[in-house]
Amino acid sequence: MKNAVKTSLQNQSATGSIANFYAVQLQLLCREHKHATSASALLRSIHANMITSGFSPRSHILNNLINIYCKNSGLVYAKHLFDRIPQPDVVARTTMIAAYSASGEPKLAREVFDKTPLSIRDTVCYNAMITGYSHNNDGHAAIKLFLDMRWKNFQPDEYTYTSVLAALALIADHEMHCRQLHCAVAKSGMANFKCVVNALISVYVRCASSPLASSLLLMDSASKLFYEMPERDDLSWTTIITGYVKNDDLDAARKVFDGMDEKLLVAWNAMISGYVHKGFIFEALDMLRKMYLAGMKPDEFTCTSILSACADAGLFLLGKQVHAYVRRTEEKIHVSVYNALITLYWKCGRVDDARKVFDNLVFKDLVSWNAVLSAYVSAGRINEAKLFFDEMPEKNSLAWTVMISGLAQNGLGEDGLKLFNQMRVKGIELCDYAFAGAITSCAVLGALETGCQLHAQLIQRGYDSSLSAGNALVTFYGRSGVIEAARNVFLTMPCVDLVSWNALVAALGQHGYGVQAVELFEQMLDENIMPDRISFLTVISACSHAGLIEKGRHYFNIMHSVYKISPGEDHYARLIDLLSRAGRLLEAKEVIQNMPYKPGAPIWEALLAGCRTHRNVDLGVEAAEQLFELTPQHDGTYILLANTFAAAGRWDDAAKVRKLMRDQGVKKEPGCSWIKVENTVHVFLVGDTAHPEIQVVYNYLEELRLKMRKMGYVPDTQYVLHDMETEQKEYALSTHSEKLAVVFGLLKLPRGATIRVFKNLRICGDCHNAFKFMSKVEAREIIVRDGNRFHHFRDGECSCGNYW
DNA sequence: ATAGGGTTAG
Structure with missing residues (x-):
């Protein structure tokens, strides 16, 4: 084809009419423009030829020229030509409308449309503008224009209906929408057109994937429409196949696919991407093989899907092979392939290589940017992610969502x-993932109320069947200690994955339901769900909190022997925690000595915490020494060490450690520190409340209050006591009530104030004593802290959460 | 001159 144009160009003199000659040339170019990558260069040479030969094109040639410029991304040239026509006809205008719409500029398209006098407007012109809106995701504008068209008595044709249906597919989220549309189409007599029926099927398909509609019912109707068509074209087949794929019914999709006589490349691609999406990597690769055997040549769509499969499965080398294949066969660089390549790199742990691919990419799109953003985020390189996010030239809802989560x-x-x-303020569409991110934020903050509100909004929007949102909710309720809610969400989720199971096991484990956590974990194994490294972290710490020492050791052992997951440092840290909490410090020490690699900070921290609880000063000092060597930040170690001494009654040594802290300029104050969570300032008082030093701490507290006032915070009477003497007596709130009451008296608390007592309680099962204590000190509310977790007593109810 | 299908980022 390309050669045809060139020969024709060379034989210019031999051609009779010059207008005819250009018309033929443009026609040829027009026919091949889909495949020719050098078309715009060729086009410019033809155009230049016209000008130098003094040929002034008549309107149809000019229109042709504009059209071809548009289709070869020469929008600037097209606009230039168009603007110089004194009175462009409707054909030229329609071309420009379509061109602007195709390059994402519906506003510019509308300008041309509005300037088109009613007297020359026609149905095609309206069609182009309606399509323009639906291509730019503005279904409402498309429909509005359709109504305008009807009002002005333009006769819609099958193209109009097809475009309007496409627009409606963007909006339809309820079964009734489809039924009504179906009726309207039937009445209009347009149902005889294949393209209209195809579009109607599309509406059913799109609507079926709306969370508010029944996917099964609507796909059934779509399928009925499909099979009742007198004859089906390629598009009918692909619409129905992709419809099933999009609605997660791969078996149904495969059935239709297998029924195709001549399987289209598009259909192969749809099946492959469907398998990849569902995580059926093997099936996807098998389809690729079958496709190859059937004599089909994989194109950029196929390669993109396969690359994505490789990324998910960690098949780095296969991915590289696909990349090599693409480089060999495709002359044009397809961004999507490179975007998938970026993902392959970072999912295989090569974040910086991913960045390199991105940097070398000449034409980047939003997906490229988002892929790199995800790379930074998932690697935990949050500062780079923040910078990158701010650098982004434009952000869609996905970019925001990635950043939030x-x-x-x-x-x-x-x-x-x-x-x-x-995001909400800016009016960016809030998808289920955005909610998932926000709910996870609440889980992190322990913001129970905000999280519950988000849950309500989630249900309102019909996102409650979303897997990611569901998982976020299970985690959130789990961390907030509302176990029943976590369980309910889990049970009502339409489908769950490993993350959901892990979240619920964690929820139970963190709140003293160790036995149930272990039971649930066993149930998961019974259902043949393969646990991952997170599952083992979770179940071992559940054992640790519930004191199920042997069970915990058992899971640690089978993790490698049965499930071939080699224990990481975090797993060892949980094991050490399990043993040291139970006071089996020497056993813990033994495990540390026999570890296959050098124990890091988390291991020694767990041991030190155990030493503090069980008052083993010697081992504690040893662990602290290791920590001083291993970590640059010594704050936490100092505090743990001081408390270890104090717990053993060695006040002088504890004081020495505190002095050491001050001397070394450790930022955290030894006796007291404060943080701001949401709008409340929480003050942490670290130290023994019965110790004479309490007066010193109290003075410091007053100083702090002044400081806070200066900074514009309004300090309330929410004090925090970290009482290490109660460390071992986990249910012994009442035995200390006297002492605490004295302290609160010292702090001159007004009656009915909120008291926040931060103690090292592991399991909160003692509501009775908590409420008894509350009435004794006339508090309205008590919050008891255990590490990052808190238990909240108020109005006769107890809830739990995470502090930061 | 206008329509309807397949890819990539969580």
Whole structure:
């Protein structure tokens, strides 16, 4: 084809009429423009030829020229030509409308449309504008224009209906919409057109994937429409196949696919991407093989899907092979392939290589940017992610979502919620993933109320069947200690994955339901769900909190022997925690000595915490020494060590450690520190409340209050006591009530104030004593802290959560 | 001159 144009160009002189000659040339170019990558260069040379030969094209040639410029991304040239026509006809205008719409500029398209006088407007012109809107995701504008068209008595044709149906497919989210449309189409007599029926099937398909509609019912109707068509074209087949794929019914899709006589490339691609999406990597690769055997040549769509499969399965080398194949066969660089390549790199742990691919990419799109953003986020490189996010030339809802959940997963819940609110304010579409990120932020913050509100909004929007949102909710309720809610969400989720199971096991384990956590874990194994490394972390710490020492050791052992997951440092840390909490410190020490690699900070921290609880000063000092060597930040170690001494009654040594801290300029105050969570300032008083030093701490507290006032915070009477003497007596709130009452007296608490007592309680099962204590000190509310977790007593109810 | 299908980012 390309040669045909060139020969024709060379034989210019031999051609009779010059107008005819150009018309033929343009026609040829027009026919091949889909495949020719050098078409725009060729086109410019033809155009230049016209100008130098002094040929002034008549309108149809000019229109042709504009049209071809548009289709070869020469929009600038097209616009230039168009603007110089004194009175462009409707054909030229329609071309420009379509061109602007295709390049994402519906506003510019509308300008041309509005300037088109009613007297020359026609149905095609309207069709182009309606399509323009639906291509730019503005279904409402498309329909409005359709109504305008009817009002002005333009006769819609099958193209109009096809476009309007496409627009409606964007909006339809209820079964009734489909039924009504179906009737309207039948009445209009347009149902005889294949393209209209295809579009109607599309509406059913799109609507079926709406969370508010029944996918099964609607796909059934779509399928009925499909099989009742007198004859089906390629598009009918692919619409129905992809419809099933999109609605997660791969078996149904495969059935239709197998029934195709001549399987189209598009259909192969749809099946492959469907398998990849569902995580059926093997089936996807098998389809690729079958496709190859059937003599089909994989194109960029196929390669993109396969690359994505490789990324998910960690098949780095296969991925590289696909990349090599693409480089060999495709002359044009397809961004999507490179985007998938970026993902392959980072999912295989090569974040910086992913960035390199991105940097070398000449034409980047939103997906490229988002892929790199995800790379940084998932690698925990949150600062780079933040910078990259700010650098992005444009952001869609996905970019925001990635950033929100990234912040939440890296413990920056407050930032996550802030970003979510910004998103809401800016009117960016809030999808289920965005909610999932916000809910995770609440889980991180322990913001129970905000999280519950988000849950309500989630249900309102019909997102409650979303897997990611469901998982976020299970985690959130789990961390907040509302176990029943966590369980309910889990049970009502339409489908669950490993993350959901892990979340519920964690929820139970963290709140003293160790036995149930273990039972649930066993149930998961019975259902043949393969546990991952997170599952083992979760179940071992559940054992640790419930004191199920042998069970915990058992899981640690089978993790490698049965499930071939080699224990990481975090697993060892949980094991050490399990043993040291139970006071089996020497056993813990033995495990540390026999570890296959050098124990890191988390291991020694777990041991040190155990030493503090069980008053083993010697081992504690040894662990602390290791920690001083291993970590640059010594704050936590100092505090743990001081408390170990104090717990053993060695006040002088404890005081020495505190002095050491001050001397070394450790930022955290030895006796007291404060943080701001949401709008409340929480003050942490670290130290023994019965110790004479309490007066010193009290003075410090007053100083702190002044400081806070200066900074604009309004300090309330929410004090925090970290009482290490109660460490071992986990249910012994009442025995200390006297002592605490004295302290609160010292702090001159007004009656009925909120008291926040932060103690090292592991399991909160003692509501009775808590409420008894409350009435004794005339508190309205008590919050008891255990590490990052808190238990909240108020109005006769107890709830739990995470503090930061 | 206008329509309807397949890919990639969580």
